Amino acid sequence: MKTIIEPFRIKVVEPLRMTTREERATLLREAGYNVFLVKAEDVLIDLLTDSGTGAMSSLQWAGIMRGDESYAGAKSWFVLQEKIHEITGFEHILPTHQGRASERILFELVGGPGKIVPNNSHFDTTRANIEHTGAKAVDLVIEEGKHPTTRHPFKGNMDLAQLEGLIKEVSGSGGALIDHIPLVMMTITNNSGGGQPVSLENLRGVRKICDQYKLPLFLDACRFAENAWFIKQREPGRRNRGVREIVREIFDLADGATISAKKDGIVNIGGLLLMRDKELIRRADELLILTEGYLTYGGLAGRDLEAMAQGFEEVTHEDYLQYRIRSTEYLGEKLLAAGIQIVEPPGGHAIYIDAAHFCPHIPPHQFPGQALTCALYREAGIRASEIGSVMFGQGGTPPPMELVRLAIPRRVYTQSHIDYVIEAIIEIYQQRDKLRPLEITYEPPSLRHFTAQFREL
Numbered sequence: 001m002k003t004i005i006e007p008f009r010i011k012v013v014e015p016l017r018m019t020t021r022e023e024r025a026t027l028l029r030e031a032g033y034n035v036f037l038v039k040a041e042d043v044l045i046d047l048l049t050d051s052g053t054g055a056m057s058s059l060q061w062a063g064i065m066r067g068d069e070s071y072a073g074a075k076s077w078f079v080l081q082e083k084i085h086e087i088t089g090f091e092h093i094l095p096t097h098q099g100r101a102s103e104r105i106l107f108e109l110v111g112g113p114g115k116i117v118p119n120n121s122h123f124d125t126t127r128a129n130i131e132h133t134g135a136k137a138v139d140l141v142i143e144e145g146k147h148p149t150t151r152h153p154f155k156g157n158m159d160l161a162q163l164e165g166l167i168k169e170v171s172g173s174g175g176a177l178i179d180h181i182p183l184v185m186m187t188i189t190n191n192s193g194g195g196q197p198v199s200l201e202n203l204r205g206v207r208k209i210c211d212q213y214k215l216p217l218f219l220d221a222c223r224f225a226e227n228a229w230f231i232k233q234r235e236p237g238r239r240n241r242g243v244r245e246i247v248r249e250i251f252d253l254a255d256g257a258t259i260s261a262k263k264d265g266i267v268n269i270g271g272l273l274l275m276r277d278k279e280l281i282r283r284a285d286e287l288l289i290l291t292e293g294y295l296t297y298g299g300l301a302g303r304d305l306e307a308m309a310q311g312f313e314e315v316t317h318e319d320y321l322q323y324r325i326r327s328t329e330y331l332g333e334k335l336l337a338a339g340i341q342i343v344e345p346p347g348g349h350a351i352y353i354d355a356a357h358f359c360p361h362i363p364p365h366q367f368p369g370q371a372l373t374c375a376l377y378r379e380a381g382i383r384a385s386e387i388g389s390v391m392f393g394q395g396g397t398p399p400p401m402e403l404v405r406l407a408i409p410r411r412v413y414t415q416s417h418i419d420y421v422i423e424a425i426i427e428i429y430q431q432r433d434k435l436r437p438l439e440i441t442y443e444p445p446s447l448r449h450f451t452a453q454f455r456e457l
């Protein structure tokens, strides 16, 4: 059989509240044409994020009941520690409440004014946590990764020549290199670049450069399992390798990792900070206790640790990953077939629509991506996120791409939900000249996409 089916059946359901177009038109106006300000219960299909929105399995819910809530040395902690050790090989594991908490601890330790942290592409919170310490976050993704229509199997790869160029440039400024570049980071998969994977070959290349210049390599490993699946599918000679083996190979290349368990941990809350350096671990432990919680629970409840341990196990199952990546690809293929430009090829956790191509009659300063997210909500109750001039254009310069991200929560929506999304987008596309430009009526001083309000022109 060629058809790939959901490798689960449904035991608990959560009803969706149906709404009419008229109701949604009113709700959208009341929300100032910003879907972040729409109540979740008024959304039919919520594709705002794949973070913390996944469905847990029966075994994860069983773990929730088993959770040991002891302050120190809880049984649930050892279950998690053992699972993460088994999957990643890391001995020392710090639990945190989510990815950005791991980032904050890491960069409080190694960041600071004048320092530079290279990455393929920093996610917003990683960049913000680096810049908060006075350091600079630099993106060095390969050229192919910057163009929506360019196909490349590993569009998340880092440009190795640019990395080496940057290191050489910084070496000239005197002192130990590590005092200028505390670490090199690789985000797998590359969320800001369209959920695109990084190859093992590229990771090895980065490792080699790090070894040559004695720099640590850290992963932002939120979607490590999805990345490993792409390696298995696309990298020469990897087809017969197990995902778990590939995952291990990835982590073996790293000196540390920050992980948001809200993605490939398939839990609603949780994060990890992994490190090998003993002195760094000692200082991180201190900060963890200071700001997150004791070493054996981080910012989490015992039940969260149990659910995470089981989530990390399930996410590496190949039938799950095959379904996961195929369902994202399915959405992408259907949109492309209808002439709708997306970031190609489809990524792991989301499809990114090219809104500039979708509504060429709306210039960047009138927010084509926002116009599309409004239409998606009003016409079909679908919530997506704008990744374009609203998010990145504050201050006047429009970003290189006007995108709308349809992020797919894990195990939440069925194929008919996705068929509904496809039908809705195609219908909107057929009447795209009716999409209306927007004007900002309120904007906060920073991170305006969350709370800005608009008016339709």
Ligand code: F0G
Pocket: 048, 049, 050, 051, 098, 099, 100, 101, 123, 125, 126, 187, 191, 220, 222, 260, 261, 262, 271
């Ligand atoms: N790194 C990457 C690559 C991410 O995608 C995210 C979150 C984080 C770090 C931060 O993790 O949210 O647990 O603090 N991405 C979400 C998204 C919010 O919608 O893409 P967190």
